[in-house]
Amino acid sequence: MLSARAASLKPSATLAITAKEKALRAEGLDIVGFGAGEPDFDTPTHIKKAAIDAIMDGFTKYTPVGGIDPLKDAIIEKFKRDNDLDYKREEIVVSCGGKHSLYNLFQAIFQEGDEVIIPVPYWVSYPSMVELAGATPVFVETHEEEDYQLTAEMIRKHLTPKTKGIVLNYPSNPVGSVFFTENLEKIGKLAVEHNIYLISDEIYDKIAYDDYKHTSIASLGQPIKEITIITHAVSKTYAMTGWRIGFAAGPKHVIQAMTNIQSQSTSNPTSISQWAALAALRGPQDFVGTMVQEFVKRRDVFVSGLRSIEGVTCFNPQGAFYVFPGFKNLLGKAYKGRRVHNITEFAGVLLEDFHVAVVPGIEFGKEGYLRLSFATSMENVKKGLERIKKAVKALD
Numbered sequence: 001m002l003s004a005r006a007a008s009l010k011p012s013a014t015l016a017i018t019a020k021e022k023a024l025r026a027e028g029l030d031i032v033g034f035g036a037g038e039p040d041f042d043t044p045t046h047i048k049k050a051a052i053d054a055i056m057d058g059f060t061k062y063t064p065v066g067g068i069d070p071l072k073d074a075i076i077e078k079f080k081r082d083n084d085l086d087y088k089r090e091e092i093v094v095s096c097g098g099k100h101s102l103y104n105l106f107q108a109i110f111q112e113g114d115e116v117i118i119p120v121p122y123w124v125s126y127p128s129m130v131e132l133a134g135a136t137p138v139f140v141e142t143h144e145e146e147d148y149q150l151t152a153e154m155i156r157k158h159l160t161p162k163t164k165g166i167v168l169n170y171p172s173n174p175v176g177s178v179f180f181t182e183n184l185e186k187i188g189k190l191a192v193e194h195n196i197y198l199i200s201d202e203i204y205d206k207i208a209y210d211d212y213k214h215t216s217i218a219s220l221g222q223p224i225k226e227i228t229i230i231t232h233a234v235s236k237t238y239a240m241t242g243w244r245i246g247f248a249a250g251p252k253h254v255i256q257a258m259t260n261i262q263s264q265s266t267s268n269p270t271s272i273s274q275w276a277a278l279a280a281l282r283g284p285q286d287f288v289g290t291m292v293q294e295f296v297k298r299r300d301v302f303v304s305g306l307r308s309i310e311g312v313t314c315f316n317p318q319g320a321f322y323v324f325p326g327f328k329n330l331l332g333k334a335y336k337g338r339r340v341h342n343i344t345e346f347a348g349v350l351l352e353d354f355h356v357a358v359v360p361g362i363e364f365g366k367e368g369y370l371r372l373s374f375a376t377s378m379e380n381v382k383k384g385l386e387r388i389k390k391a392v393k394a395l396d
Contacts, residue, residue, distance in 0.1 A: 005132060013124050013363035014371075021357035032384040033357040034372035037173060038241040039321070041294075043276075044287045047238060050279035054272045063268040066259040067094025067247070071274050074281040075232075075247050082205070083216040085225070087249045093258050094277075096269045098203050098233030098246035101258075103129055104265075105229055105248060108257035109197055110135040114164035119150045120365040121324065123173045123201070127365075135164065139365060144315050144326060148177035152186035165197040168217060171204040174364045174371035175324045176317020178208070184217045188224035198228040203246075204320040206237045206288050209296050212318045218249075229254055236320075237288055238280040245269055245277040295321050298374040298381050305385040309392050321375040324361065328368030333395040340395065343368050353394075354387040 017035035025031045054060075066072075072092045079085040095101040102125070110116060112134035118126050120139045127137040138158050142148040155166060166187065170179045179187075191198050198217055205214040218228040229250030235241045248258060268274075299316075302323050306314040311329040333340055335353075340346050343360045347370060350356040361369025374381055 009128060009132070014359055017357055017359050020351075024351075024355075024357075029355055031351075031355050031357055032380050032387060033376065034374075034380075034384060035357045035359050036373055036375065037322070039236060039239040039291060039375050040377065041239040041287075041291050043239050043243070044280075044283075046283050047240065047276050047279045050283075051243075051272050051276040054275035059271050059275055061271060063271050063274060065263040065268050066255075067092070067269060068271075068274050068278075071278045071281075074278050075249070078281050079216075079230075079249060082214070083219050085216065085219055085249070088252075090252050091255050092247060092249050093255045093262070094245065094247045094269050094274065095258075095262060096246070096266050097244040098201075098231055098235055099125060100244070100262075100266070101231045101233070101246040101248045102126075102199070102201065103132075104258040104261045105199065105231065105254070106130060106133045106135075107261050108254055109229075110164055113162060115160060115162040116164060117155055117158055117166045119148075119167070119169075121148070121172070121174050121361065121369070122167070122365050123169055124363050126167055126169075136162075138163070142177075144313060144324075148172065148175050148315065149180060149183055150187065151183050152190040155187060155190060159194060159196075163194065163196055165199055166191060167199045167201070169201040169203075171208060171212075171214075171317070171319020173204065173320050174322050174359075174361070175315060176320045176322050177315065178212055178214075178318045179217075181215050181220075184215065185220050188217050188220050188228075191227055192223045196227065198224070200228055200230045201232075202230055203233050203236055205232070207292055207295065207321060208319040209292070209299065210318055214319075226251060234277045234280045239287075239291070240273075240276070240280065243270075243273040243276055245273050295374065298376075298378055299323070301378065302372070302374050302381055302385065305382075306388070309389055311392065321373055323372050323374065324364075324366075324369050325372070326369050327392075330392060330395055331368060335391075335395055343370060346370075346391075350388065350391055354391045356384050356387045356391070 021033040106129045110133040114135035116130045130137045218225045233246035306325045313326040347360045359371045
């Protein structure tokens with residue numbers, strides 16, 4: 001018999017959609033996939049070469065559990081360069097991907113009886129990770145009409161003596177929204193006032209558009225920094241999703257606890273991938289700008305195309321590589337005589353009849369929306385748009 005914890009857990013929706021999409025494509029179907037949350041660019045050559053050199057040099061043994069010192073130093077340099085934040089080695093831990101960093105963190109600071117505030121829409125794994133730590137997710141709704149902003153006032157309404165943490169993700173997956181600095185300042189002050197941890201997931205900080213300059217909440221004063229844990233990874237910025245290197249920066253006692261948990265579960269992250277991540281952080285950065293420029297072009301085509309469909313709304317993302325269009329006005333219509341009651345049913349129509357793979361917004365806590373990744377070719381963006389338009393026209 002499975003544990004109650006395992007029995008109640010469902011697989012990641014985004015990974016499930018991607019797996020289904022690949023299976024249908026293997027059957028010979030022409031599927032346009034907007035499910036995957038990973039850049040379609042190849043990992044830069046100098047990063048791959050660093051990994052090959054590591055293998056040839058025999059760097060294939062165990063490393064310190066929390067990562068090698070040269071990589072920790074490169075991460076420290078990254079935070080200083082990008083965010084004007086100062087960290088020491090004992091305030092950094094390297095893990096097996098950004099998701100692993102978050103999991104270790106939630107296990108380290110949350111337990112039964114705790115409540116954790118999560119803005120909606122949220123990344124699919126936050127609630128499950130909170131529940132796996134024995135804590136309770138508390139959802140705070142944000143809205144497209146208000147640029148998906150989270151404010152201190154909104155959080156304050158949900159505070160209780162059990163509130164232990166606030167999860168922030170900016171630029172956001174699934175929306176691509178960012179938090180205004182004045183809102184971050186007030187949220188930070190509120191967290192300090194109530195001694196609440198701030199979990200700042202900044203994995204998309206370099207994938208930003210329209211002159212947006214990322215500001216980490218940890219940089220808004222020492223008292224805020226002392227209760228903030230930043231989680232990050234090389235996955236999105238350097239097209240290294242499969243290399244599985246994430247990292248976190250925060251108070252020494254939290255980082256030590258995360259390292260201890262890691263020592264009893266995975267041990268160190270892959271030695272070869274650590275050396276590749278070092279090359280990514282310290283090597284040429286022009287690849288990132290090139291990738292972001294291409295994402296901007298795709299975003300613009302996607303947003304304008306979706307907005308041209310009658311009944312569809314679409315927030316213009318300022319970061320990450322997702323659009324989150326609203327189809328609320330179309331739900332309740334029928335397709336081939338069958339009523340489409342919710343967004344999951346509409347996503348099924350798109351996949352089965354129009355061969356477009358998307359993730360229903362309800363998986364991110366938002367009914368009536370779809371998440372579509374534009375980390376795919378411009379050809380696929382245009383082809384998928386045409387198919388979505390046909391699907392909407394087929395509703396009556």
